[in-house]
Amino acid sequence: MSDSAVLANRRAxxxxxSRPSGLLSHLVRVVVREKNLANVNIEFLRPGDENEDLVHLKVDTASELPVLIDRQLVLTDVRTILEYIDERFPHPPLMPIDPAERAAARQAIEEIRGEFYKMADIIENGSAAKVRAARKSLISGLTGxxxxxxxxxxxxxxEISLVDCAMAPVLWRLxxxxxxxxxxAENLNEYAQRLFARPAFKASLTEIEEGLRV
Known part of the structure; x- marks a missing residue:
């Protein structure tokens, strides 16, 4: 029996x-809460923590979180995780039906991750000079x-979509x-408040993330 099959038998x-904090982990939790999924188990791992199942599957928890496991399926790519959740649990839908609009949504999510998430990571971990440049870039991008x-x-x-789910974690951390x-950028602040007021977003927050709002 394969490693994933053994794991499938152990997980109903x-x-x-998920990390207790971190943009990508938060993004996935926002989507889970927007779907109002009861039969989803979220397990938190802090940096340095190990999990027997993930070690067995040779998943590098230092870099590959969030991770989704559904029976024999193991997903580590965030975009794949988001679309799998949306298709596996289709109501309410978080992606447009029209193919062109879906493509535009995918592109927007990748741009948010490639620009806003990247700048946030630099601000949290970069040198003083890089932090200043990243803040300037983030403000410019969000203003645009x-x-x-x-x-x-x-x-x-x-209607809310996966794009909004991607925006919410970074706006929360500004x-x-x-x-x-x-x-x-007053309209962006109003947009952020609409996202933060959603019950799903409130439910997505960990204790650490609640303390990030200053």
């Missing part, structure tokens, strides 16, 4: 291994986003990152 529910969004309720329109948005 879909399991997600505020302009392009206008007064839309959510990123793609009137104060902790030392980022203060200009008055011209």
């Amino acid at each position: 529910y879909l399991t997600i291994f 986003l505020a302009t392009s969004m206008g007064r839309r309720k959510y990123f793609l329109g009137s 104060g902790a990152l030392g980022v203060k948005m200009p008055g011209s």
Whole structure:
């Protein structure tokens, strides 16, 4: 019997291994809560922690979190995890039906991760000079986003999507990152408050993440 088959016999529910903080782990938890999934087990691992199942599967917990396990399926790519959850549990849908709109949503998520998440990581871990440059870049990028969004309720329109789930964790951390948005980005602040007020977002927060809002 394969390693994944052995694990499938031991786990009755879909399991997600998550950091108590960290943008990617938070993003996946936001999606889980938006789906209102009862039969999902979220297990938290701090840096340096090991899990017997993940060691057995040769998953590097130092870098490959979050991880999703659903019976014999093991996913470590965040984009794949997000789309698997959305397709495995289709209600409520978090991706558009139209293929062009779905492609645009995928691209937006990758841009958010490639720009905003990257700058947040540099602010948390980089040298003083890199931190200053990253803050400036993050403010510039978010200000541009505020302009392009206008007064839309959510990123793609009137309904929440995976793109909004990706935006919420970084917007939540702006104060902790030392980022203060200009008055011209008022609509982005209003958008952020709409996301934070959602019961699913509140339920996604760990105790550590609750303390990040300053």
